[in-house]
Structure formats: C-alpha cells, structure tokens
Amino acid sequence: MHEIVQAATRFAATHVAPNAAKWTREGRMQVDALKAAAAEGLLAFQAPRTWGGHEIDFGDKLDLLQVLAHHSYDFAFSLTNTAGCAANLATTLPRAVAERYVPAMLKGERFGGSALSEPGAGSDFAGIKTSAVKDGDGWRLTGEKGWITNAAFGDVFITYAQTDPTQGWRGIGSFLVDGTRDGFRRADPEALAGGGVIGAGGFKLENYRVNADEVVAPPGQAFRRAMASVNQARTYVAAMCVAMVDACLDTAVAYGKSREAFGSPLAAKQGWRWMAADIATDAEAARQLVASAAAKIIANEDAALASAHAKKFATRMAVQRISDACQLMGAAGLREEYPFLRHLASARVANYTDGSTEMQNERIAAILLGPAQ
Ligand SMILES: Cc1cc2nc3c(=O)[nH]c(=O)nc-3n(C[C@H](O)[C@H](O)[C@H](O)COP(=O)(O)OP(=O)(O)OC[C@H]3O[C@@H](n4cnc5c(N)ncnc54)[C@H](O)[C@@H]3O)c2cc1C
Known part of the structure; x- marks a missing residue:
C-alpha cells in the first residue's frame, strides 16, 4: 500500500471516524480537520513530485478516498476537490503564478x-x-x-x-x-x-x-479537459459509494449477530440474511464496475462509457442499499453513532455531482445509439 494511503488510513481512524457524526450535526466543513489532513501530507496526494506532492496513481487515489469515505464521504469529497485543484494549478499555470497558490494549498493554508x-x-x-x-x-x-x-x-x-x-x-x-x-x-x-x-x-x-x-x-480546450477529467471523478465517486455501502453492511452485520428477536439473533433469520446478501451482491457489482473503469483510466483508454456505467450503478445502488442496511438495524439505525443516515445523504449528493444519474444515462445512450434525432 502506498505510504500516503497508509497515512490516510491512520487519519481516517484517528480523525474522521471519531468526528464524522459531530461534523454532520454541525452541518459545515471542519477547516481544522482539513488542516490536520494537510499536516499528514494528505492534501498533496495528487500534486506532482516537483511540488513536494505524492503524485499517486489512480488506483491508489481510489484506495485513499475509499478509506476516508468509509467514515465520511463529505470529508473525502471536500479533500479531493482542494487537492485536485492544487494539482491542476501546479500542472497548468506558469510556475511563478502557481507558486502563489500551490504551496499554501498543500499546507492547508488555502482551499x-x-x-x-x-x-x-x-x-x-x-x-x-x-x-x-x-x-x-x-x-x-x-x-x-x-x-x-x-x-x-x-x-x-x-x-x-x-x-x-x-x-x-x-x-x-x-x-x-x-x-x-x-x-x-x-x-x-x-x-x-x-x-x-x-x-x-x-x-x-x-x-x-x-x-x-x-x-x-x-476557450476550446476547457470544456474538453473538463469532460476528460470527469471520467476520473465519476469513477472515484462510484468507488466512494461502494465504501459507504461496505461501511453500512459491516455495521448491520455486527449488529445483527448480537441483537436478538424471537429467541435468536437477527442474523439467523432468513429474511434478514437475504437482505444482507442482496446488499453484498450489489456492492460487489459496483466494485467490479469501478475496477473496470479504473483499469481503462490507468491504461489511458477511453473510460467515458465505463465510468458512466460505474457512477450510475454505484450511486443509485448506494441510495437503495444504504437504506436497506438501515432497515436491517431497526430503529437503532437512525442513531447518529451509526453511519446510515449520514451516508444516505451523501449518496444522494453523489447522484448529482460530476454529472447526475440522468446525465450518465445521456452519455451511455449517446454511445449506444448515437446522438438523439
Ligand atoms: C453537495 C454538492 C456539491 C457540488 N459541488 C460542485 C462543484 O464543486 N463544482 C460544480 O461545478 N458543481 C458542483 N455541484 C453541482 C452539481 O454538479 C449539479 O448539482 C449537477 O450538475 C446537477 O445540476 P442541477 O443540480 O442544477 O440540476 P438540473 O440541471 O437543474 O437538473 C434537475 C434534474 O433534472 C435532470 N435533468 C436535467 N437535464 C435533463 C435531461 N436532458 N434529461 C433528463 N433529465 C435531466 C437532472 O439529472 C436532475 O435530476 C455540487 C452539487 C452538490 C449537491
């Protein structure tokens, strides 16, 4: 595992997991948390090495965002937006101009x-x-x-x-x-x-x-570049949705083994087990679509179709399956100590950002059928 992914894994355990519920209750980004992430080098995960960044490949980026999104999709999304902006400025602007922004952004002084x-x-x-x-x-x-x-x-x-x-x-x-x-x-x-x-x-x-x-x-290049980079964004949004569903399923499975009803654990009941199994199947299907899109991105192949499939399926699936996992918990699933409602709101957000679910369908249909007449 890349060292910065290891750092993100530690940061997720020490900073994100214990605070995610509180951040959601307060309803605003916690700038101090982003600064703490910067101190661990996490805002520099994408920046070029010539700028002191880690310049990790796309597979490592997915791992990094997933370990954060497991606890807080919102934090991971905010982090990757500021980190991506810094990396973009570092690679497109003249060095003297970028110097005024990139170092401060990597240090968490500006976002x-x-x-x-x-x-x-x-x-x-x-x-x-x-x-x-x-x-x-x-x-x-x-x-x-x-x-x-x-x-x-x-x-x-x-x-x-x-x-x-x-x-x-x-x-x-x-x-x-x-x-x-x-x-x-x-x-x-x-x-x-x-x-x-x-x-x-x-x-x-x-x-x-x-x-x-x-x-x-x-002009002429900006739209094309935005459309090229959106395939990556769609794929990492899909990956982060898989991480949220995994987190919810893990939580429900642990709960279902200890909670008893009608004389046996919830996890012993067929109806309960099958719903858990259906969640696991959909999460795995989304994981495979993410892997397919990521493989194309890493190989520098056209990922427009693969990333649209991955994002459409994973974001829709997350709304449905996070809700199902919450159902497995009974009323306890509503407590803020658990991730269900927090992740459900984030899954709704994921259905809009970087092209809504309907825009993924537009993309898929255009590739399948050609332009609408
Ligand atoms: C939390 C959050 C963070 C965001 N961050 C950013 C950001 O950093 N930068 C940024 O630029 N934007 C950002 N966005 C905006 C996001 O990209 C837009 O919400 C998204 O593009 C959809 O646009 P809209 O919300 O205006 O919906 P609209 O375009 O008004 O569409 C409304 C609904 O109609 C559907 N629809 C629209 N056209 C069609 C059609 N032709 N056929 C069928 N259905 C259609 C849409 O899919 C949607 O369901 C963010 C949004 C959220 C919620």
Missing part, C-alpha cells in the same frame, strides 16, 4: 475547488452564463457560481466562463479566481439538511480581473 455550476445551469454545463470579456492581455469575469464544493470557506477556484456565447461549449474557458481579490464576493453557504460537510456554496464575480498568465485552459 479551493472547481466552479462550473451556476444557480441557473447545472446539468447544462454548456449553458453557463458567467462571462469572460477580453481586457487587454487578460480577462474580466462577471457572473455567479453556485453549488461549489469548498466555496463556503475556500478562496482558490478554477472557474469556467463563457468567452463567446455564439460558440457554445467551444467558447468556454477556465480561469484562476482568487477570492482575496477585488470583484469576488462569497455567497452564504448552502444550508443543507444533509451533506453540509462538503462546504457547498457560491460566489459572485463582478468585473473580476484575470491576468493573462492565470488562464487555466483557453
């Missing part, structure tokens, strides 16, 4: 993410309205972003904006946005009944100036 969605455009990414207008050798950005992971507390965002509405997706570019500069105004974080630990929020840009050397991907 970030990717800002595609807007209050008026989620699934329809090509329909974003945030505009980028040429200003000398740089750009001026105006618009609003919403539902952005880490926007409740972060201030470094790879932000997508339309440079020419007549060009559709080809007009979209991505730009470094620094929340400490003029023209950036943070919105109130989303007040969520579940999933608040992700720190989803938004921000407004008013004539925000982007310098020429702060363009992450120019």
Whole structure:
C-alpha cells in the first residue's frame, strides 16, 4: 500500500471516524480537520513530485478516498476537490503564478475547488452564463457560481466562463479566481439538511480581473479537459459509494449477530440474511464496475462509457442499499453513532455531482445509439 494511503488510513481512524457524526450535526466543513489532513501530507496526494506532492496513481487515489469515505464521504469529497485543484494549478499555470497558490494549498493554508455550476445551469454545463470579456492581455469575469464544493470557506477556484456565447461549449474557458481579490464576493453557504460537510456554496464575480498568465485552459480546450477529467471523478465517486455501502453492511452485520428477536439473533433469520446478501451482491457489482473503469483510466483508454456505467450503478445502488442496511438495524439505525443516515445523504449528493444519474444515462445512450434525432 502506498505510504500516503497508509497515512490516510491512520487519519481516517484517528480523525474522521471519531468526528464524522459531530461534523454532520454541525452541518459545515471542519477547516481544522482539513488542516490536520494537510499536516499528514494528505492534501498533496495528487500534486506532482516537483511540488513536494505524492503524485499517486489512480488506483491508489481510489484506495485513499475509499478509506476516508468509509467514515465520511463529505470529508473525502471536500479533500479531493482542494487537492485536485492544487494539482491542476501546479500542472497548468506558469510556475511563478502557481507558486502563489500551490504551496499554501498543500499546507492547508488555502482551499479551493472547481466552479462550473451556476444557480441557473447545472446539468447544462454548456449553458453557463458567467462571462469572460477580453481586457487587454487578460480577462474580466462577471457572473455567479453556485453549488461549489469548498466555496463556503475556500478562496482558490478554477472557474469556467463563457468567452463567446455564439460558440457554445467551444467558447468556454477556465480561469484562476482568487477570492482575496477585488470583484469576488462569497455567497452564504448552502444550508443543507444533509451533506453540509462538503462546504457547498457560491460566489459572485463582478468585473473580476484575470491576468493573462492565470488562464487555466483557453476557450476550446476547457470544456474538453473538463469532460476528460470527469471520467476520473465519476469513477472515484462510484468507488466512494461502494465504501459507504461496505461501511453500512459491516455495521448491520455486527449488529445483527448480537441483537436478538424471537429467541435468536437477527442474523439467523432468513429474511434478514437475504437482505444482507442482496446488499453484498450489489456492492460487489459496483466494485467490479469501478475496477473496470479504473483499469481503462490507468491504461489511458477511453473510460467515458465505463465510468458512466460505474457512477450510475454505484450511486443509485448506494441510495437503495444504504437504506436497506438501515432497515436491517431497526430503529437503532437512525442513531447518529451509526453511519446510515449520514451516508444516505451523501449518496444522494453523489447522484448529482460530476454529472447526475440522468446525465450518465445521456452519455451511455449517446454511445449506444448515437446522438438523439
Ligand atoms: C453537495 C454538492 C456539491 C457540488 N459541488 C460542485 C462543484 O464543486 N463544482 C460544480 O461545478 N458543481 C458542483 N455541484 C453541482 C452539481 O454538479 C449539479 O448539482 C449537477 O450538475 C446537477 O445540476 P442541477 O443540480 O442544477 O440540476 P438540473 O440541471 O437543474 O437538473 C434537475 C434534474 O433534472 C435532470 N435533468 C436535467 N437535464 C435533463 C435531461 N436532458 N434529461 C433528463 N433529465 C435531466 C437532472 O439529472 C436532475 O435530476 C455540487 C452539487 C452538490 C449537491
């Protein structure tokens, strides 16, 4: 096991497992926990070695995110968003520009993410309205972003904006946005009944100036790069859903062996055992779909179809099977000491992020049938 995955496993046991319920109760991202993760090198898992990062391969990334998501999907999702943003800046911006952000992000002094969605455009990414207008050798950005992971507390965002509405997706570019500069105004974080630990929020840009050397991907490339990286995101979201289902099944199995009803343990009753077996089968099926998508990503093959299958199946399955595992527990499953309701809310979130379940179907159908007439 890679040393940083080992570190994540220790961190999950010492920091995430004991605190996940409290974080959910408080309903907000715990910045101190991200700082503690940074002290263990966890925010540098993806950054290049030339930046002091671990640059782990995709298989190790799945392992790392799964050990964290076992206890808190939301924490793992927030962590990978800021770590991924830092790695992206390190590999795309001129070194002198990236120096101003990447070291601070790896140390947990600043946090970030990717800002595609807007209050008026989620699934329809090509329909974003945030505009980028040429200003000398740089750009001026105006618009609003919403539902952005880490926007409740972060201030470094790879932000997508339309440079020419007549060009559709080809007009979209991505730009470094620094929340400490003029023209950036943070919105109130989303007040969520579940999933608040992700720190989803938004921000407004008013004539925000982007310098020429702060363009992450120019128009024509930004949309393509976002679509290429989304296959990885879909696969790790699916893997994290498997981790949550495993956690819930493990908990229910342990409980069912000790809890008695009608003179014998719950785990001795056929109806109870079969539901547990069905959960295990679906988790295994999702695991295999994740493995298939991951193998394509690692081999640098087209993973669009495999990652869409994995995400669609795993996220839907997680909602159903986490709920089933909770049913196996009786009323005890509702207690916050157990992961069921926390993971159920996270599984719902997973059905939206990085392309909703319906968008996975759109992708699968387009590959199966060609474009809709
Ligand atoms: C906790 C959280 C964190 C997030 N983090 C980020 C982030 O970091 N960065 C970011 O950019 N975004 C982020 N998002 C936003 C996420 O990407 C969007 O929620 C997602 O793209 C869906 O968009 P929407 O919610 O606006 O739904 P809509 O696009 O309004 O769709 C509503 C429903 O209709 C369905 N639908 C839409 N179009 C079709 C169609 N053509 N056919 C059939 N069904 C359709 C959708 O699947 C969905 O079920 C986050 C969301 C959440 C909940």
